[in-house]
Amino acid sequence: MFPLMNELFLQSSFRPLSVLVFHLLLTHSQSQSQLIGPSQPIVATVGDDVILPCHLDPAEDVGTMILEWTRPDLKPIYVHMRRAGQDLVDKHPSYIGRTSLFINELKHGNISLKLSKVKLSDGGTYHCFIPKLDKRSSVELVVASGAASSPVISLSGTDSNRGAVVLECESKGWYPEPEVLWLDGEGNLLSAGPTETVRGPDDLYTVSSRVTVEKRHSNSFTCRVQQNKTNQTRETEIRIPGRNYMFLQF
Template sequence: MKFICLTLLLVSGITDSRSEEFEVVGPADPVFAVAGEDVILPCFIKPNISVVDMRVEWFRLDQKDSVHLYEDHEDRDTEQIQSYRGRTKLIHQELQRGNTSLKLSTVRVSDEGRYKCFIQSKSWSDDATVDVRVEAVGRPPVITVDGFDRSGGLHLQCESEGWYPEPDLEWLDSEGVSLSSETTETHRNTDRFSVKHTITVYDSNDKIHCRVKLRHHMLETLINTTNNMFISWRTSVILISVFVVLIVIAGILIVVFSHKHRAHDQLQKAHDQLHDGKSRIQHGEYFSIFQQ
């Protein structure tokens, strides 16, 4: 009889243990979040049993403290990473359905990383990893005209800042054909990137697009290269050329005038010296006659 009771208890214990077995499931692909917005980090258990009485912990693989901890039917933040306080939330109503997804509010670039969703019952535990990628959308690109070259090409500069990760910047003509940038600059300030590219165009009446993009976001600005721009350039070149010619002519006149003035001064000086010599000779003859 005792043997039968012991066997029943053992079988009952094994059955209860197996009834608590579950699998924690996370997303197969990275979760993309936008800086400044909210994001849901998915995590579920299979079968969809209640986890109200279990321990649910979210943490980062590169840090030891919790991102969020649920234990003994309440959220605990005593060991929560300071930068996450007030920004994480579990939907308690969803815990009954085995949904332990975490809501992260006001996403920051520093939130990017790998997270682990860990669920533990009295006799079983499992976890899943969630890869979070953060994108920060910068300011719309600004195109400025940076002058002309000697052959009449129009220099254009496109600049945009506030992006993460480093964005791609490309120039396109009105037909959507990519144009090669001549110079490229990239700078990183704290956790954001700024980009600046330049290009030279020779066609008037064309629409030139500057496009800055990440994987899921894109901003674009265009400029119309009108005939007036190139006419203004030609007018400027003509005016500058005339101005240079006038300066050269003025320089030549100044040199000629200076040379004539110097020659006149030398001639006047020689004439004065000759006059002084004659005066001395006449004065000497008069003095000799007076002595006699």
């Protein structure tokens, strides 16, 4: 009888201990997990569909958990929400009908967001969040206009005393705002005046810049307009042999 009682006592003693150990291991596992987003901004062009990556590492089934995508600069801040296995429509009006998760990937801890028909206004920092695990990550989305024009170079003026001409360069349809560079025939940067920037009602930028070039320079000059975040570049070359000039666009 006593051995049986001892065995029952040991079983009853170890049961809460095993439960405690299990909870400790679970808590430790959750504390070690991380939500991983991209280290570099995601670049998209207006009208494209884009994926904002976010996944749990190590992988864990999050299909029944509350999942949130937000943009802190918006009101309301919610871009996409999923609760009790259902996507909610209570979010910022701009994103209604344009966001979705990869349902079959939730069991692998992948809560990446698909954003359809990207708009200029979609550019910003997004947060993916799992409240139960208290895990959060961020994704920066940069949206390019896709409508940037090749620069147009014109002869803006001359200085006969210095044997110099003033060239003006203009390019339209940029977003985000680009920078303007002038280069000589050897690819060296030229000192130019400040870039003038105008933002239109469509939120697209028009930029222009002037440079004075003298006889000591080569007869070939390039206006380059570039946006480093979106990896967009447009450039036009002008050649000035004597009094004649022509344009080469790229």
